[in-house]
Amino acid sequence: MDAALTKIPILDTRPETESIWPELMQSVEEVFKSGQFIMGPNVTSFENEVATYLGVKHALGVNSGTDALILGVHALGLKPGDEVITTPFTFFATSECVSHFMAKPVFVDIDPNTFNFRVQDLESAITEKTRGIIPVHLFGQPVDMDPVMDVAERHGLWVLEDVAQAFGAEYKTRKTGTIGHAGAFSFFPTKNLGAFGDGGLFVTNDDAAADMVRIMRVHGARKKYNNEMVGVNSRLDALQAAVLRCKLPHIDDWNQGRRQAARRYTEALKDVQGVVTPVEETFGKHVFHQYTVRITGGRRDEIQAKLAEAGVSTMVYYEKPLHRLPVYAGLDVSMPVSELCATEVLSLPIWPKITPETQDRVLEALKEALA
Numbered sequence: 605m606d607a608a609l610t611k612i613p614i615l616d617t618r619p620e621t622e623s624i625w626p627e628l629m630q631s632v633e634e635v636f637k638s639g640q641f642i643m644g645p646n647v648t649s650f651e652n653e654v655a656t657y658l659g660v661k662h663a664l665g666v667n668s669g670t671d672a673l674i675l676g677v678h679a680l681g682l683k684p685g686d687e688v689i690t691t692p693f694t695f696f697a698t699s700e701c702v703s704h705f706m707a708k709p710v711f712v713d714i715d716p717n718t719f720n721f722r723v724q725d726l727e728s729a730i731t732e733k734t735r736g737i738i739p740v741h742l743f744g745q746p747v748d749m750d751p752v753m754d755v756a757e758r759h760g761l762w763v764l765e766d767v768a769q770a771f772g773a774e775y776k777t778r779k780t781g782t783i784g785h786a787g788a789f790s791f792f793p794t795k796n797l798g799a800f801g802d803g804g805l806f807v808t809n810d811d812a813a814a815d816m817v818r819i820m821r822v823h824g825a826r827k828k829y830n831n832e833m834v835g836v837n838s839r840l841d842a843l844q845a846a847v848l849r850c851k852l853p854h855i856d857d858w859n860q861g862r863r864q865a866a867r868r869y870t871e872a873l874k875d876v877q878g879v880v881t882p883v884e885e886t887f888g889k890h891v892f893h894q895y896t897v898r899i900t901g902g903r904r905d906e907i908q909a910k911l912a913e914a915g916v917s918t919m920v921y922y923e924k925p926l927h928r929l930p931v932y933a934g935l936d937v938s939m940p941v942s943e944l945c946a947t948e949v950l951s952l953p954i955w956p957k958i959t960p961e962t963q964d965r966v967l968e969a970l971k972e973a974l975a
């Protein structure tokens with residue numbers, strides 16, 4: 605088939621997989637031969653390596669990013685009836701972990717340029733029931749964490765960072781996920797650091813929180829068959845840990861590739877009418893898990909359909925803010941910026957090794973659709 609007619613996916617993980625193929629196959633083979641599939645030396649080594657990379661005391665592999673959030677809020681002491689402040693513009697798991705414990709997510713609306721919640725509005729959302737804050741570094745863009753930590757400290761709240769989309773991103777001199785009391789990462793295959801299946805990571809500098817998650821992930825047992833509390837089965841498996849160990853040394857390069865591609869898109873789109881390009885905060889390092897523009901003038905769905913016709917896959921993250929989901933039908937709140945963004949956002953194809961030629965095809969199709 606003519607290369608110009610091939611469909612452009614939203615994400616192509618194959619080039620990065622191919623670039624580490626020999627070590628990947630060797631590691632996987634070693635796991636198969638070892639017969640050790642759950643926990644074990646690969647998981648421990650990965651936990652040590654990733655803790656060093658992030659600059660955090662404890663890193664604990666779990667089954668998914670969702671489990672890292674659920675075990676995280678539990679370890680930080682969430683109880684039924686408590687309130688937790690977060691963004692409505694994110695994946696459901698961010699607030700699901702709160703609702704899971706019969707606690708209440710309280711939403712703070714977002715900034716339309718960064719898609720992250722407005723830190724200046726946090727304080728007015730606090731009530732006597734508020735216990736924590738879950739900032740989400742959405743699309744790989746760091747949240748302004750100093751004001752978040754400042755509010756948390758003044759009101760005695762914990763902060764659990766949802767870093768599912770921001771592995772390797774930085775806030776000032778620190779890695780996102782290590783600034784709050786704890787952080788929850790996802791290794792879902794489409795994330796910046798993706799496994800070949802589900803996986804997640806809980807990180808913290810707090811010994812008590814780490815101890816709780818370490819016990820909780822294995823049925824509440826510090827010692828086998830000596831269960832001290834009701835836990836869950838949520839472990840990172842050895843195969844995923846082996847894959848992640850092969851990928852971790854390359855993550856900075858790969859994130860840099862995303863940043864370069866993002867800059868290229870932004871440069872090419874800066875004078876194009878009807879598209880608002882994403883703003884990069886200057887206090888940190890955005891890792892562009894997604895490159896998300898806003899299509900103004902009520903044309904988003906039309907533009908997305910035209911791009912699809914031209915063979916360019918795009919995605920809408922997120923078509924409904926969380927407070928508009930059926931599960932929260934009882935919550936009677938209005939978040940006008942999130943609601944508007946939900947009708948305007950469009951994520952374009954991006955991955956570490958996307959070629960300039962592929963980007964040019966996306967850009968041409970987008971400009972043509974807007975004309």
Ligand SMILES: *Cc1c(COP(=O)(O)O)cnc(C)c1O
Nearest residue numbers: 668669670695697698768790792
């Ligand atoms: C992907 C994601 C999660 C959940 O991670 P899983 O590993 O899929 O459970 C949580 N929060 C955000 C913001 C995500 O993008």
